[in-house]
Amino acid sequence: EAGVTQFPSHSVIEKGQTVTLRCDPISGHDNLYWYRRVMGKEIKFLLHFVKESKQDESGMPNNRFLAERTGGTYSTLKVQPAELEDSGVYFCASSQGSGAAFLNEQFFGPGTRLTVL
Amino acid sequence: AQSVTQLDSHVSVSEGTPVLLRCNYSSSYSPSLFWYVQHPNKGLQLLLKYTSAATLVKGINGFEAEFKKSETSFHLTKPSAHMSDAAEYFCVVTPSGGSYIPTFGRGTSLIVHP
Numbered sequence: 001e002a003g004v005t006q007f008p009s010h011s012v013i014e015k016g017q018t019v020t021l022r023c024d025p026i027s028g029h030d031n032l033y034w035y036r037r038v039m040g041k042e043i044k045f046l047l048h049f050v051k052e053s054k055q056d057e058s059g060m061p062n063n064r065f066l067a068e069r070t071g072g073t074y075s076t077l078k079v080q081p082a083e084l085e086d087s088g089v090y091f092c093a094s095s096q097g098s099g100a101a102f103l104n105e106q107f108f109g110p111g112t113r114l115t116v117l
Numbered sequence: 118a119q120s121v122t123q124l125d126s127h128v129s130v131s132e133g134t135p136v137l138l139r140c141n142y143s144s145s146y147s148p149s150l151f152w153y154v155q156h157p158n159k160g161l162q163l164l165l166k167y168t169s170a171a172t173l174v175k176g177i178n179g180f181e182a183e184f185k186k187s188e189t190s191f192h193l194t195k196p197s198a199h200m201s202d203a204a205e206y207f208c209v210v211t212p213s214g215g216s217y218i219p220t221f222g223r224g225t226s227l228i229v230h231p
Contacts, residue, residue, distance in 0.1 A: 003160065004160060035221075040223075041223065042121075042220075042221045042222060042223045042224070043207065043221040043224075044221070045218050045219060048218075056216065056218065058216070058218070059218070091160070091161070093160075093161075102211045102217040102218065102219055103149050103168060103211060103213070103217065105163045105166070106161075106163070107160070108153075108155075108160030108161040108162070109160045110158055110159055110160045111160070
């Protein structure tokens with residue numbers, strides 16, 4: 001069974017440009033999460049989808065970030081326009097189950113390393 | 118509010134010697150606690166989790182952790198390190214109420230010398 005995949009693995013863009021990150025969760029997982037790790041700091045929660053609905057987006061830094069999950073399958077995270085402080089590794093994870101979904105095992109992708117120059 | 122402190126950013130051991138990765142937490146709710154491992158260029162993988170059952174939790178690859186409420190700790194141990202254990206390890210706290218959003222520690226890099 002394929003794991004969580006993310007594309008691209010690396011992205012280097014200039015400040016002010018737009019970047020779209022993609023995540024394909026494990027088939028059948030209703031829960032999809034986005035996280036970010038800024039260099040030298042801890043991994044932080046960005047948002048949580050249940051199927052195509054945003055369950056919790058309290059971790060999104062600002063309105064330059066837009067996440068979608070059309071049809072409840074893959075998800076995209078768009079940053080527009082990108083700023084220097086957006087650099088970091090963006091992780092996607094998925095899990096089964098409902099209710100307190102965070103208490104279930106999450107399966108992580110390898111991450112997308114975003115560098116904003 | 119909750120927080121996680123991984124006391125060591127790097128731990129270096131020799132192959133065959135014990136491993137101890139330390140984690141302290143604080144949480145307003147009774148927490149669930151996790152250890153995840155990330156090997157280079159891979160996603161994080163669950164090693165083990167504590168969710169209010171037995172305080173000594175056994176995980177994959179010979180790892181275990183003990184939940185100590187009085188010390189607010191959840192240290193990860195392994196009796197004998199293997200070269201393949203070299204990776205970054207994350208302690209994660211999730212409250213059992215409220216938003217359930219997890220808080221990650223900053224990670225501990227485990228270096229295993231032959």
